[in-house]
Amino acid sequence: MKILKRISLRILLIAILGGAIFVLALMVYFNFKQPVQNIAEPPADTASLVDKEVENINLPVRLKIPGIGVDAAIESLGLTAAGSMDTPKGPDNVAWYALGTRPGEQGSAVIAGHYGKWKNGQGSVFDDLHKLNKGDKLYIEDDKGMIITFVVRESRNYDPNADAIEVFSSDDERAHLNLITCEGIWNKAEKSFSQRLVIFADKE
Amino acid sequence: MQKLNRFLIVTVAMVLMFGLTESVKAATQVPLLTAGNFAVLGGSTVTNTGSSVLTGDLGVSAGSAITGFPPGTTSGTTHSNDAVAIQAQVDLTAAYINASGQACDHNLTGQDLGGKILTPGVYCFDSSAQLTGTLTLDGGGDLNAVFIFKMGSTLTTASGSKVSLINSAQSCHVFWQVGSSATLGTTTKFKGNILALTSITLNTGATINNGRALARNGAVTLDSNTITKSTCATSSDELTNGSVNETEVTSSDIKVKKTASDYKLNSGPKKVTFTYKVTNEGDVALSDISVKDDKCDDVKYDSGDSNNDNLLDVTEEWKYECTKKVKKTETNTVTAKGTANGERIKDTDTAKVTVSTPGLPNAGSNPDEADSSLWMQIMSWFSF
The missing domain is CATH 2.40.260.10 (Sortase)
Known part of the structure; x- marks a missing residue:
């Protein structure tokens, strides 16, 4: 009975420690997170979408x-x-x-x-x-x-x-x-x- | 004896015939004598505002005050309670009594004179008389036809009403015997000799072409009127060749209205298009129309001359436009001009465009509020 208690206590401690590290890692990750991902420039060869002489400007x-x-x-x-x-x-x-x-x-x-x-x-x-x-x-x-x-x-x-x-x-x-x-x-x-x-x- | 008898018979017959024909004509010419020299004769005063034009003498008696000349003008002589004016009042009184003494042919009490076509005669009103619209007097081809209107009290004409003469009817043979006071509404085109016991008032733009305003006891009050004393043509040639002019003097009037495509510019300077609408508010076509804006250079005619005659006709509305970049708040004025009746007239209108630039946005957020505890940060990503 005593050995079981000792084993479960260790596991418990490891679990807690692991969890804490995980939480810390997450915090570090989110703190340094970029607000947006890399945005690719619109392809220059898609002629229909690139700006041309537009007489009617949309919203x-x-x-x-x-x-x-x-x-x-x-x-x-x-x-x-x-x-x-x-x-x-x-x-x-x-x-x-x-x-x-x-x-x-x-x-x-x-x-x-x-x-x-x-x-x-x-x-x-x-x-x-x-x-x-x-x-x-x-x-x-x-x-x-x-x-x-x-x-x-x-x-x-x-x-x-x-x-x-x-x-x-x-x-x-x-x-x-x-x-x-x-x-x-x-x-x-x-x-x-x-x-x-x-x-x-x-x-x- | 036979010759004498024949002569007598012929004479009597002629006299009788003459008498008969005379009695059929109930209205007889009212002799004005020296009062006929006047376009305007007042009793107590004559008061004028605006550029009234009188053709004929101007006088007052027993009062002596005449005001407003200039800007009013008269082609004749002005008599302020002098011997001439005194005599004219004596003659006016006699004329008044003559007209009021003529027997009434037609009692029009309670009827509006507007819309009526009347033949020569004596027309009477127990109390007041009203003209709304057009009264036509038909001379029946007789240059000597006389029209007499007698009223117990007032004569009133509505704004824009008109007396029209046809078939040889002449202003010099038209008489208005007014028991109290006469009032002509604005822009009334009146004809005939007004003989009023008390006062005569011509409102703005009313005209008497031809005729007279003769008041015995009260005031004659004028406001931008024309009065031309009437003369009698004795042959129809005189009427047609213009020696005696009974044609109506037409009034000319121009109006311009200005609008802007934007009155309130919220982001600083911007192009604004001004639109001008020019209309003819008178009776006669206007020529040489010009439209100018004091703060917009390129005023362009757009449309409106539907018959393409280069004249702004009474029914037309001409549209002009001018575009400019309005840089700061400003009021600009348009002036439209036109010519008619030998004079150049104009009207103006304004538009105010307000230009404002917004203030810079407050695009920042409070970093203090961003300070959060570790606990807050943990809670925050739990809520993803």
């Missing part, structure tokens, strides 16, 4: 930025009560300013996405937006499955209350896509980051 449904692993659904949003562009409720989606230009139309289409950590430690879709460089590609997929390509031209920082006329409109006859997120330091009182980051891109 955007997905934003893909392979360089920083972004593949996000696009919500259509407008203004907050205070007159600022609204933002998506969660960390994964991006928001297109639907009162303005459609991506691909002449003018400046604007898409915003969150930056920073959420309750469960999860990151936001535009956490790596600041890593984009001139020449990087952005892809908009519309509701008909067509892809429109944009090329990053520059990035700029703004105060949260800055006049954003150059972000929301343009004077040339071209199509632009501007991405907005936050950066800087979190201001607890304002419940806001200290800066806004805007990536300016032009239709290819």
Whole structure:
């Protein structure tokens, strides 16, 4: 009887230890998990889907930025009560300013996405937006499955209350896509980051 | 004796015939004497606003106040309680008594004069008279046909109503004897001599072409009217060759309405298309139409000249457009012009486009809330 007890106690301890290691391993794995898997660039030879001279621009449904692993659904949003562009409720989606230009139309289409950590430690879709460089590609997929390509031209920082006329409109006859997120330091009182980051891109 | 008898018989016969024919014509010409020199004669005052045009003398007596000239104008002389005006009032009183004394042929009490076609005679109203629409006076080919209207109290015409003369009827033979006051509604086209006991009021744009506004005791009040004193043609040639002009003066009016494709731009500057609709609100076609916007350069005619005669006809609505990129909040004004009756008239309209740019989005999440205990993290992946 005593031997049996001793054996079962050891097994029990091993089991617990094994379980703990397993749990730890899982935690380590999920902590370092990438938010999205590698996104393959759309095949350049699929002529029917790649952007061409489209006269009727459709509604955007997905934003893909392979360089920083972004593949996000696009919500259509407008203004907050205070007159600022609204933002998506969660960390994964991006928001297109639907009162303005459609991506691909002449003018400046604007898409915003969150930056920073959420309750469960999860990151936001535009956490790596600041890593984009001139020449990087952005892809908009519309509701008909067509892809429109944009090329990053520059990035700029703004105060949260800055006049954003150059972000929301343009004077040339071209199509632009501007991405907005936050950066800087979190201001607890304002419940806001200290800066806004805007990536300016032009239709290819 | 036989020659004398024959002469007498012929004379008597002629007199009788003349008398008979005369008595059939119940209305006789009312002699105005010196009051006939005036287009407007007031009793207490004459007050004018706007660019009224009088052809004939202007006077007042026993009051002496005449205001509003200019901007009103008169082709004749102005008499403010002078001997001429005093005499004119004496003659007006006699004319008034003459008209009111003529026996009534037709009692139209309670009937609207609008829509009626009347032959020469004396028409009376126990109290007030109203004109709504068009009254036609038919002279029956007789240049001397006389029409007398007598009313116990007021004469009122509705807006846009009209007196029309046909078959040799002439304004100089039309008389309105008003027991109290006469009021002509806006844009009334009136004809004849108004002899009022109290006052006469012409509302905006009413005209008396031809005729007179003669008030014994009260005021004559004018507002952008034309009054041309009537003269009598004695032959039909004078009517047709224009020596005596009974043709109606037509009014000209133009109107423009402006709309924008967007009044509120929410994302900064954007192309806006302005649409202009131009209509002719008068009686006569307008020529040389021009439409200009003070903040949009390229106004283009789109459509509307259905008969292609290059004139903005009374039934037409012409559409123009102009597109521009509105960069900041602005109000712009369109001016539409046209020509008719020898004058260039215009109308304007405005549109305000408000441009606002949204504020930058607050696209950050609170890292403090992301601090969680080990326990929270374990719980979180359990909920996958």
